């Protein structure tokens with residue numbers, strides 16, 4: 698009986714430390730990104746190894762420490778604004794930083810197969826895709842219409858909240874990021890599982906075009922759970 702209790706206590710300690718370790722891997726990744734953004738803002742970029750040896754080493758395999766989903770906007774390159782190098786971050790870029798099954802599949806690949814412990818959902822100030830959605834009239838057409846359709850709930854929520862034109866624009870950008878988070882948590886089965894297992898941390902932010910700073914966006918606390926598979 699005594700041995701059983703010792704074993705039980707040991708199991709609890711091992712399980713707990715595993716959980717803490719997984720959580721801290723995501724935290725450490727976030728710290729790396731934010732330290733990089735600070736260097737970028739201050740114009741003190743770190744040196745990057747873009748040499749032959751580094752390429753050869755990475756050709757054997759990648760182990761990116763974070764996944765970033767962000768906008769295709771040419772002014773928002775995550776590797777530069779987070780001051781990271783080759784093989785560091787697994788990037789998904791699409792206008793309006795929205796997710797569809799293909800983008801979600803890419804995120805799942807980064808999280809499940811490459812074991813990245815962090816997903817950063819990054820919107821940005823003055824996003825053209827969000828602006829176009831706010832100004833859209835009637836039914837959106839074509840493939841750009843598919844993007845507008847996806848951002849429409851954020852635009853509606855922002856208009857409802859009101860304020861100046863700039864405030865509505867800013868609210869829509871943030872609401873869109875929160876909706877992307879909800880999509881990630883409700884339309885993927887794997888991602889919420891990894892989050893609940895403590896293997897993946899999800900955070901969000903907005904990149905400010907004029908200052909270069911990434912400002913954190915607080916995500917809704919209770920994320921909708923993914924539908925259970927039958």
Ligand SMILES: [Zn+2]
Nearest residue numbers: 768770824825
């Ligand atoms: Zn954009």
